[in-house]
Amino acid sequence: MVDLLSQYEKIKPEIDKAVLDVITSSAYINGPEVKAFQAELEKYLGVKHVIPCANGTDALQIAMMGLGLQPGDEVITASFTYVATAEVIALLQLRPVLVDVIPGTFTIDPVAFEKAITPKTKAVVPVHLFGQCAEMDRVMEIAKKHNLFVIEDAAQAIGADYTMPDGSVKKAGTIGQIGCTSFFPSKNLGCFGDGGAIFTNDDTLAKKMRMIANHGQSIQYYHDEIGVNSRLDSIQAAVLRIKLRHLDEYAAARNKAAAHYDKAFANNPKITTPARESKSTHVFHQYTLLINGADRNELREFLAAKSIPAMIYYPVPLHMQKAYTDSRYKEGDFPVTESLCKSVISLPMHTELSTADLERISSGVLEFLNK
Numbered sequence: 001m002v003d004l005l006s007q008y009e010k011i012k013p014e015i016d017k018a019v020l021d022v023i024t025s026s027a028y029i030n031g032p033e034v035k036a037f038q039a040e041l042e043k044y045l046g047v048k049h050v051i052p053c054a055n056g057t058d059a060l061q062i063a064m065m066g067l068g069l070q071p072g073d074e075v076i077t078a079s080f081t082y083v084a085t086a087e088v089i090a091l092l093q094l095r096p097v098l099v100d101v102i103p104g105t106f107t108i109d110p111v112a113f114e115k116a117i118t119p120k121t122k123a124v125v126p127v128h129l130f131g132q133c134a135e136m137d138r139v140m141e142i143a144k145k146h147n148l149f150v151i152e153d154a155a156q157a158i159g160a161d162y163t164m165p166d167g168s169v170k171k172a173g174t175i176g177q178i179g180c181t182s183f184f185p186s187k188n189l190g191c192f193g194d195g196g197a198i199f200t201n202d203d204t205l206a207k208k209m210r211m212i213a214n215h216g217q218s219i220q221y222y223h224d225e226i227g228v229n230s231r232l233d234s235i236q237a238a239v240l241r242i243k244l245r246h247l248d249e250y251a252a253a254r255n256k257a258a259a260h261y262d263k264a265f266a267n268n269p270k271i272t273t274p275a276r277e278s279k280s281t282h283v284f285h286q287y288t289l290l291i292n293g294a295d296r297n298e299l300r301e302f303l304a305a306k307s308i309p310a311m312i313y314y315p316v317p318l319h320m321q322k323a324y325t326d327s328r329y330k331e332g333d334f335p336v337t338e339s340l341c342k343s344v345i346s347l348p349m350h351t352e353l354s355t356a357d358l359e360r361i362s363s364g365v366l367e368f369l370n371k
């Protein structure tokens with residue numbers, strides 16, 4: 001699905017030197033590379049504070065702890081997402097409230113979001129799924145009206161631009177009070193292990209979240225908050241500093257691959273290609289098709305026989321996962337999500353796809369569907 005080795009080989013001298021420099025400096029934790037990466041990412045995103053942490057899941061958890069959410073508070077999120085979004089809500093004994101997504105863009109349905117608000121609702125977590133932003137102008141407007149916090153899950157969309165109603169352009173993760181991202185290796189900005197970050201323009205919140213990520217201390221051994229241990233290590237930061245310089249070029253390569261797929265599959269009645277949110281750019285973390293009138297599992301097997309990988313993100317909706325069984329929800333409650341879970345299939349999407357690769361993949365898909 002991704003080709004991280006070829007991507008590395010293109011920037012190998014820079015990466016190898018940066019990693020070796022960290023090793024010889026022996027500043028493995030919270031060294032100068034972490035601070036430099038933080039400052040460079042703040043500049044790239046146009047946000048006041050970036051708080052690096054250990055992974056995207058921790059970023060979401062620290063965000064919710066930073067906002068002071070209390071057990072029983074309701075947090076609304078999309079039913080079609082990676083489990084991490086709902087996992088941290090449940091872990092903190094908050095109440096995950098799921099709402100359906102928009103069929104075309106797979107992001108939270110603003111109408112369903114507003115309907116799900118109760119007096120106990122404290123926050124909403126829109127997920128910028130597969131690489132483009134949820135309808136953030138509407139999400140922000142509803143959240144403001146009901147006095148809710150907005151935590152953007154930008155794990156899959158770092159670098160995407162969103163045009164606000166006043167014409168200003170903001171980066172994914174910098175629109176709500178807090179944005180969270182992941183630097184998992186296959187993410188658009190991926191390191192060579194685990195990593196994550198939290199973004200905010202709020203000075204007080206930034207200070208608190210930085211403390212929480214560091215055992216609740218800002219002065220060593222003085223713990224003002226109950227915190228966690230969540231650090232981005234210096235080797236990962238060194239890798240990320242280099243890859244950040246290439247992030248826009250990586251997004252362009254992904255868009256080029258997506259345009260190739262779009263053209264190859266245009267007008268095929270069995271395929272729906274990914275819709276574009278008019279106010280967001282797309283950074284194509286995934287290129288996800290809907291297959292209608294054919295068995296997508298058979299398609300996947302057919303492609304696998306040709307050594308073409310394909311993945312199903314996500315096969316089971318959150319409300320039908322064993323761990324998230326909840327008497328409030330039953331099969332049929334989120335028809336869009338349930339239908340997506342039955343028909344989505346993601347094709348290889350990364351920065352190193354050649355025209356020959358793209359032709360081979362798209363011909364494989366078409367050969368199966370035209371049988």
Ligand SMILES: Cc1ncc(COP(=O)(O)O)c(C=O)c1O
Pocket residue numbers: 055056057058081082084085127153155156181182183184194195196
């Ligand atoms: C939408 C979404 N949220 C959160 C996460 C969690 O990130 P991590 O794997 O770094 O904990 C991921 C990544 O897998 C994700 O795709």
